Amino acid sequence: MNATREPLQRVQATGGKSRETSDSTGMRRSRAASAAAVRGGLILAAILVMGWLLILPLAVVIGEALKLGVRAYLDAIRSPETVAAMKLTALVVAVTLPVNVLFGLAAGWAIGKFRFPGRSVLVTLLDLPFAVSPVVAGMLFVFLYGRTGLFGPWLFDHNLKVIFAVPGVVLATLFVTLPFVAREVIPLMESAGNEEEEAARVLGAGFWPIFFRVTLPNVKWALLYGSLLAAARAVGEFGAVSVVSGHIRGETNTLPLHIEILYNEYQFQPAFAVASLLSLFAVISLALHVLLEKKRLTGTAKRGLA
Amino acid sequence: MRIEACGITKSFGSFLALSGISLTVDPGELVALLGPSGSGKTSLLRIIAGLENPDSGHVLFDGEDATRRDVRERQVGFVFQHYALFRRMTVFENVAFGLKVKPRKERLSRDEIRARVKELLRLVQLDWLEDRYPSELSGGQRQRVALARALAVEPRVLLLDEPFGSLDTRVRTELRRWLRRLHDEIELTSVFVTHDQEEALEVADRVVLLNQGRVEQAGAPEDLFERPASAFVMDFLGNVTIFRGRAEDGRAHFGPLAIEYPEHAGRPSVPVAGYVRAHRFDLARGEGQKSGFWAVVKHVSPSGALVRIDLSDGELPSTRVELSRERFEALNPRIGDRLFVMPSEMRVFPGHEDGTLTERPPET
Amino acid sequence: MTRSQGTPKSGFPAAARGASKAARPRVLPGFEAALGLTLAITGVLVLLPLSSLLVFAGRTGVPKLFATLHDERVLASLRLTLSTSLLAAVLASVSGLLVSWVLTRYEFPGRRLLDALVDLPFALPTSVAGIALTTLYAPSGLLGKRLAGLGVEVAYTPLGIVAALVFIGFPFAVRTIQPVLADLEPEVEESARSLGATPLQTFFRVLLPEILPALLTGFAMAFARGLGEYGSVVFIAGNVPMKTEIAPLLIMTKLEQYDYAGAAALATVLLLLSFALLFLINRLQGWAERLGRRGA
Numbered sequence: 001m002n003a004t005r006e007p008l009q010r011v012q013a014t015g016g017k018s019r020e021t022s023d024s025t026g027m028r029r030s031r032a033a034s035a036a037a038v039r040g041g042l043i044l045a046a047i048l049v050m051g052w053l054l055i056l057p058l059a060v061v062i063g064e065a066l067k068l069g070v071r072a073y074l075d076a077i078r079s080p081e082t083v084a085a086m087k088l089t090a091l092v093v094a095v096t097l098p099v100n101v102l103f104g105l106a107a108g109w110a111i112g113k114f115r116f117p118g119r120s121v122l123v124t125l126l127d128l129p130f131a132v133s134p135v136v137a138g139m140l141f142v143f144l145y146g147r148t149g150l151f152g153p154w155l156f157d158h159n160l161k162v163i164f165a166v167p168g169v170v171l172a173t174l175f176v177t178l179p180f181v182a183r184e185v186i187p188l189m190e191s192a193g194n195e196e197e198e199a200a201r202v203l204g205a206g207f208w209p210i211f212f213r214v215t216l217p218n219v220k221w222a223l224l225y226g227s228l229l230a231a232a233r234a235v236g237e238f239g240a241v242s243v244v245s246g247h248i249r250g251e252t253n254t255l256p257l258h259i260e261i262l263y264n265e266y267q268f269q270p271a272f273a274v275a276s277l278l279s280l281f282a283v284i285s286l287a288l289h290v291l292l293e294k295k296r297l298t299g300t301a302k303r304g305l306a
Numbered sequence: 307m308r309i310e311a312c313g314i315t316k317s318f319g320s321f322l323a324l325s326g327i328s329l330t331v332d333p334g335e336l337v338a339l340l341g342p343s344g345s346g347k348t349s350l351l352r353i354i355a356g357l358e359n360p361d362s363g364h365v366l367f368d369g370e371d372a373t374r375r376d377v378r379e380r381q382v383g384f385v386f387q388h389y390a391l392f393r394r395m396t397v398f399e400n401v402a403f404g405l406k407v408k409p410r411k412e413r414l415s416r417d418e419i420r421a422r423v424k425e426l427l428r429l430v431q432l433d434w435l436e437d438r439y440p441s442e443l444s445g446g447q448r449q450r451v452a453l454a455r456a457l458a459v460e461p462r463v464l465l466l467d468e469p470f471g472s473l474d475t476r477v478r479t480e481l482r483r484w485l486r487r488l489h490d491e492i493e494l495t496s497v498f499v500t501h502d503q504e505e506a507l508e509v510a511d512r513v514v515l516l517n518q519g520r521v522e523q524a525g526a527p528e529d530l531f532e533r534p535a536s537a538f539v540m541d542f543l544g545n546v547t548i549f550r551g552r553a554e555d556g557r558a559h560f561g562p563l564a565i566e567y568p569e570h571a572g573r574p575s576v577p578v579a580g581y582v583r584a585h586r587f588d589l590a591r592g593e594g595q596k597s598g599f600w601a602v603v604k605h606v607s608p609s610g611a612l613v614r615i616d617l618s619d620g621e622l623p624s625t626r627v628e629l630s631r632e633r634f635e636a637l638n639p640r641i642g643d644r645l646f647v648m649p650s651e652m653r654v655f656p657g658h659e660d661g662t663l664t665e666r667p668p669e670t
Numbered sequence: 671m672t673r674s675q676g677t678p679k680s681g682f683p684a685a686a687r688g689a690s691k692a693a694r695p696r697v698l699p700g701f702e703a704a705l706g707l708t709l710a711i712t713g714v715l716v717l718l719p720l721s722s723l724l725v726f727a728g729r730t731g732v733p734k735l736f737a738t739l740h741d742e743r744v745l746a747s748l749r750l751t752l753s754t755s756l757l758a759a760v761l762a763s764v765s766g767l768l769v770s771w772v773l774t775r776y777e778f779p780g781r782r783l784l785d786a787l788v789d790l791p792f793a794l795p796t797s798v799a800g801i802a803l804t805t806l807y808a809p810s811g812l813l814g815k816r817l818a819g820l821g822v823e824v825a826y827t828p829l830g831i832v833a834a835l836v837f838i839g840f841p842f843a844v845r846t847i848q849p850v851l852a853d854l855e856p857e858v859e860e861s862a863r864s865l866g867a868t869p870l871q872t873f874f875r876v877l878l879p880e881i882l883p884a885l886l887t888g889f890a891m892a893f894a895r896g897l898g899e900y901g902s903v904v905f906i907a908g909n910v911p912m913k914t915e916i917a918p919l920l921i922m923t924k925l926e927q928y929d930y931a932g933a934a935a936l937a938t939v940l941l942l943l944s945f946a947l948l949f950l951i952n953r954l955q956g957w958a959e960r961l962g963r964r965g966a
Contacts, residue, residue, distance in 0.1 A: 038869070039776055046772035047784070049765045053840055054790045057802035060812065064805060103711045110704040114696065122708070124952075128716055131944040133898025135918040136937040139925055140719035143726050148930065150722055174715050195390035197698050198357055201377050202384040203404030203459055207699040213403070217394035229792070236795025238901035239918065243925060256797040256901070263801050263905065272805075275798040282793035289793075290786045357697050377697055 061279050064272035076270035077277065084250040085258035085274070088166065092254060093234045096173050100230045101223065104181025108219065109211070112189025113197065123186070126179050137175050138243025141168055164246030169254060172240040177230040184226035188219045221296040228292065232285045236278060307368050307462040307495050308333050309354060314363035316349050323349040325519040326363070331463075331512075334493045336486070338506035341516035342542070347499045348387075348467055350516070354497065355465050356380045367462065383456030383494075385466040389448045391440040397451050398436040401426055404459035426454040429488075446477040453485075457492075466498035470505060482509055503543050507531065515539055537579060537655040545584035547625045550657065553578045558654045562599040567654050577657040584614070584628040586651040589637055598648035601625060603639050615639060617647060723941070726934045735935040743911050744920065744936060751917040751940075754828055755896030758835030763889040765836070766843025767881075773844075774851040788844045791837050796901025803834050804906040826908030831916060834902040839892025846888035850881050850958070883958035887951055894947040897940060 066073055076082065107126060111119060129137065143149050145162035155162060162168045196218070200210045216223075238256040245252040247261060255278055262271035309331040316324040324346040331337045339347040352358040354365055356377035364373045372380055392400050405419045414422065427433040430450040440448055449469065456464060469485065470478045486509050489496055500506050506513045507527040514524040515538075522542075523535040534540035541548070551560035556571030558564065558578050565580070588596075601617035604624070608614075613634040618624040625647060629637070639645055727735055738744065773785050791799065807814045807824040814825055824830045854877070862872040878885075900918040908914040915923075917936055924933040 042768065042772050043776055043778055046769045047780075049769060050784055050787060053765070053837055054787050056806060056812070057799060057837070058790070058794075060802045060806050061798060064802075099711070103708065106704045106707040106711070109700060110708050113698055114701050114705075116701075116705070122712070125712060125716065127948065128720070131894065131941075131948045132720075133900065133918050133921075133937075133940050133944070135900045135921050136898065136940055137719070139921060139933055139937055140722055142925060143722040143930070143934070144719055148928075150725060171715070175719060178711070178715055194698060195386050195388065196392055198377075199384070199386060199390040199455075200392070200403065200407070201697060201699075202355060202357070202382060203407065203455070204378050205403070205407040206378070209407040210698070211700070213395075213407075214392055232793045236793075236798070238795060238797045239898075242900070243922060256795045259795075259797050259801065260905075268805070271801055275795075275801060278795045278798050282790065282795070282798075285793050286786050286789055289789060290782075 058279060058283075061272055061275050064268060065276040067272075068269045072269055073273050073276075076273035079270070081250055081253070082255075082258060082270075082274055085253045085255045086277075088169070088252070089235055089254045091166070092170055092173050093231055095170050096177050096234045097227060097231055099174055100177055100181045101227060103178060104185045104223065104226055105216075107182040108185035108189040109215070112186045112192075113194055113215075126182050126186075129175055129178050132175075134176055134237065134239025135243055138172050138240040141172050141175070141240075141244050145171075163244050164248065164252060166252060168244035169241050169252055172244045173234050173237050176237055176240050177233045180230035180233065181223065181226035184222040184229075185219050188222045189215065192218050221292055225289065225292045225296065228285055228288055232282065235281060308366075309463060309495060309497070310364075310366040310369070311350065311354060312364045312366065314350065314353055314360045314365070316346070316353060316358065316360050322519055324353075324360070327516075327519070327521055328363075329514055329521060329524060331495055331497055333495055336489045336496045336498075336509065336511045338510035338513045339497060339499045339516060340503060340506040340513050340542075341501065341522075343501060344518075345516040346519040347501075347516050351465050351467055351497060351499050354463075355382050355384050357384070381459070381462045383459065383461030383464040385449075385452045385456050385464070385469055387468040387471055389440075389452040391448055391451060391455070393440050396437050396439055397427070397432065397443070398423055400440070400451055401455045401458050404455065408459075422458065423454075426458055429457075430454045444477075445473045446481055449473065449481060453488075457494075462495070464494050464496040466496070468500060469498050470500070470502075478505075485509060507543070515542065517542075534653070537581060540581045540583075540653060540655075545626050545628070546581045547584070547587075547623060549580040549582070549623065549652075551578060551580065552576065553654070563597055563649070563652075565597065565649075565652055565654070578654050579657040580649075580652045580654050582649040582652045584626045585612070586649060587625070587627040588633075588648045588650055589615070589627060589629065589639065590646045590648065591637070593646050594648065596648040596650075598646050600644055601647050603641050603643045603645060606639065606641060608634070617645065723934060723937065726930065727938060730931040730934065734931060735938065738929075738932045738935045739939065741932075743915070744917075744932070746912045747915050747917045747920040747936075748939065750828060750831070750913075750915065751897055754831040754916070755835055755893050755899075758832045758896050759839055759889050759893035761832070761836045762839035762843045762892045763885055766840055766888055766892075767847055767885060769840075770844050770848040770851050774848055775856070788841050791841050796838070796899070797905070799837055799902040800834065800905035803837060803902065804830075807833060807906065825906055826910075826914060828914060830906040830908070831903050831914065834906050835892075835896040835899060838899050838902055839896055842891040842895060843885075843888035846891065847881055847884045850884040854880055880961065883954050883961055887954040887958065890947050890951045890954060894944055894951070897943055897947075 065076075107122075110116075111123060132140075142163055144151055145155060145168065146152050147156065147163070149163070152163075162171065192215075196214050197210050200214045205213075236256055237254075238260070241254055242257060242260070245254070245257055247253060247257060249261070253261065255274060259271050259274050259278075262268075262274065310329075312328050314324050314327045315322075327346070327350060339350060341347045349358060353360050356365075356372070356375060360373065364371055366372060367380070392403065395403065401423045402419055405414055405422060408414075413419075423436075424433060427436055430453055432447060432450055432454065435443065435447065435451075440451070443451065453466075453469075470481055473481065482505060498509070507530075510527065512525060513527055513530055515522040515530060517538050523530055523539045525533075530539060531543055534543065540546055549560035549563060551558055551563075552575050553559075553567050553570040553573075554575045556566065556568050558567040558570070558580060560580050563580070567578070570576070570578075590598075599619060601619035603615060604618050605616040606613065608631075611631055612628045613631060615627045615629065615634075616624060617627065627647065637645075769784075769788065773781060773788075804825055805811050807817070807830055809815065809818050809823070809825065811825070817824055822829070824833055858876060858880075859872055862876045863869075867875065898918060900916075900922070903916055904919055907916060907919070909919055917940055921933045921936050921940075924930075924936065
């Protein structure tokens with residue numbers, strides 16, 4: 001009798017967490033102990049793996065950046081070349097982000113709200129930039145706009161420079177970041193269905209009121225999240241930009257390219273100082289991501305009720 | 307406003323949802339589109355609203371061709387099956403939406419909009435909930451918000467898709483009566499879709515029964531119930547027991563049952579089906595004057611004013627009988643009793659050789 | 671029923687049903703504009719550049735393209751890229767499985783922080799990762815010093831490339847496995863245990879079949895990403911031709927030398943590999959969805 005009653009009491013004592021029902025006490029104890037050991041071991045292993053894979057590199061960046069003191073750090077950040085690289089990076093983000101958002105919303109509206117022939121082909125096409133190596137992406141733009149490229153002679157005749165100039169950097173960044181917003185927005189627009197929009201239409205609303213008052217509020221967190229991913233990638237893109245930029249200091253160097261140059265010139269501390277700025281940006285975007293994810297989840301929870 | 311649909315055909319891929327449907331809704335009428343799922347009733351409603359385009363046929367509003375007119379310009383009020391409330395707007399904003407998106411010339415002033423929304427919310431008895439979001443409302447409340455939102459733009463016609471479909475039974479019956487009262491009050495031409503025959507018969511002035519994309523019968527509820535045009539109508543509109551047999555020499559024979567069938571006199575023997583509604587049976591402890599058969603009581607469910615009794619005799623189909631409570635108490639049948647079952651009214655429809663009827667409703 | 675000539679529909683004869691279907695107005699507005707904008711941007715930014723590769727390949731001629739691939743240095747770079755990506759994808763999948771397990775199954779202080787950190791390689795610019803990993807594994811670096819003591823060289827060897835690619839591939843593995851594990855109810859494991867299965871049996875017979883599609887998807891994603899990765903690898907690889915020169919770097923080198931044909935040929939190989947993997951990933955996701963539905 002005792003043996004069968006005891007587990008019941010234990011279940012109550014642990015607030016119902018223990019799911020064991022009937023077992024001999026000794027076996028249960030040793031099993032519980034070994035389970036705890038496995039649990040602890042696995043958690044420790046995971047922390048070690050992540051510490052080694054992710055935290056150590058981050059620590060190296062900060063350590064190396066501050067190696068020569070705060071003064072050297074500030075000097076590296078304030079150098080004219082770094083400031084120029086920052087400005088160019090900001091410009092690239094300022095151009096790519098609106099295009100990304102516009103594209104994501106247009107694609108979301110067309111693909112998420114309508115059925116049409118070729119729709120699935122288009123969906124696959126949207127993901128294509130993710131399957132292309134950044135270096136190859138950059139190369140494609142050289143093939144298009146480079147001196148011997150398809151449009152190269154025409155551009156040369158009109159004294160327009162795309163490759164080894166800012167437009168090339170922008171184009172290459174646009175290519176690699178294009179799917180980010182669309183990928184977040186399309187599934188959400190599709191799963192939300194068309195009923196709310198149809199209801200607005202029946203009530204006499206035109207496109208803009210429907211879009212801004214009904215559709216956009218339903219996807220705004222996904223839109224922000226996609227924009228964040230696109231911005232992070234635009235700031236950090238290296239391979240594609242590396243091919244088209246020509247590495248002209250103070251002109252076509254984005255921050256990641258600037259880091260490469262400094263590093264290759266054995267200016268390790270300044271390289272890491274600039275790298276620490278980008279790391280900070282990365283960490284901030286991770287924090288924002290967590291925040292947006294929460295908003296998005298509470299958003300879907302509310303939708304689930306409605 | 308008068309709504310006319312003429313020869314509406316619509317297919318989705320290879321599925322023919324509507325094949326040449328015509329119907330008229332008179333001004334001020336409340337019409338139910340009734341039918342099993344897949345009968346095309348929702349497609350027809352959406353075509354009338356302009357949310358779907360017919361492959362052929364026309365929709366006329368007061369005699370004017372509206373087939374190619376955009377939803378926006380049709381001035382219809384539409385209540386969606388799952389309400390389609392704007393989930394990021396409050397109740398007030400939902401109802402005000404249609405008024406706010408009107409072109410500047412026609413738009414009411416802020417205060418007028420406010421007053422109108424308040425008035426509508428009072429009409430649907432929800433003025434105390436105007437700041438809530440749809441997710442914070444019960445099903446019945448959402449339904450009424452959807453209705454208020456549709457009425458806000460003063461539509462010329464009100465269309466409702468399964469308006470009570472996702473509510474529980476109790477709220478349903480309540481809202482049903484409320485909708486009927488509301489309709490009598492505002493006298494707006496209204497069409498609603500339902501798969502529930504009770505709902506259609508109770509609420510509507512006229513019922514249009516659809517089956518497989520065609521109109522099976524249209525008419526007043528009593529017409530459909532008392533004078534069903536086909537076996538499908540009779541079966542769909544109530545609890546019926548179907549007997550299979552043959553017609554010979556002006557009589558229809560169903561095992562021990564035989565009834566006069568003068569329409570058939572002088573023609574060769576054909577298979578027929580006899581339909582009897584559950585309340586058109588009587589039960590007795592002994593054989594009487596009328597034609598009938600013996601069966602054993604299998605189940606009794608005494609809920610409400612009518613008592614349902616299921617009987618079976620192994621040979622004929624299992625029979626459901628509804629007795630009034632007084633009759634039931636007088637007879638006091640118990641499970642296992644052998645009783646004599648007498649149909650007091652049977653309708654005979656022609657059947658097929660293999661025993662199937664001309665039309666059977668799809669299982670739902 | 672008479673129709674006036676002026677109605678829009680009279681423009682479409684009944685015979686052209688298919689055409690009239692496409693031309694029928696849609697209930698929601700803005701489809702044409704949105705699709706047009708989508709196609710225009712996709713066309714200019716994605717399709718036009720991709721087609722330039724075809725034009726270039728056509729100009730050079732397929733035989734010549736193949737010939738450029740028959741170069742020892744090119745083949746060595748492809749071998750290196752494939753083998754390091756493969757190994758890194760395996761390592762990323764295994765460590766990804768461990769981490770997703772711990773993140774979904776256990777509650778412990780710092781769990782949320784770890785969970786957020788998983789995405790670091792997505793957010794951190796690849797060049798930053800590259801210089802950090804190089805410094806870490808260099809013979810004088812924090813880890814490199816200790817590993818050198820054990821006789822293991824990482825930086826400027828293929829092992830260094832693998833280290834960088836594991837970093838890059840890790841979040842792909844975690845983020846595909848994690849949701850599947852989260853959907854899997856602990857009751858399944860518990861019932862297996864209650865039926866007498868050992869922990870290992872439970873893992874291999876009950877859990878692995880359920881998460882296999884996700885595991886493979888994560889693996890394929892990490893692998894695909896590794897094939898094209900450049901920024902994080904280029905610093906740590908040492909870039910010695912024939913030994914530590916990855917294919918994307920060789921493309922870069924060929925471009926710098928204006929060997930466009932060679933670059934195009936190598937890029938085509940990489941693209942085809944990526945598309946094959948993209949296709950595989952799509953199939954795997956279909957499989958995973960079917961598994962999920964079956965379970966539901």
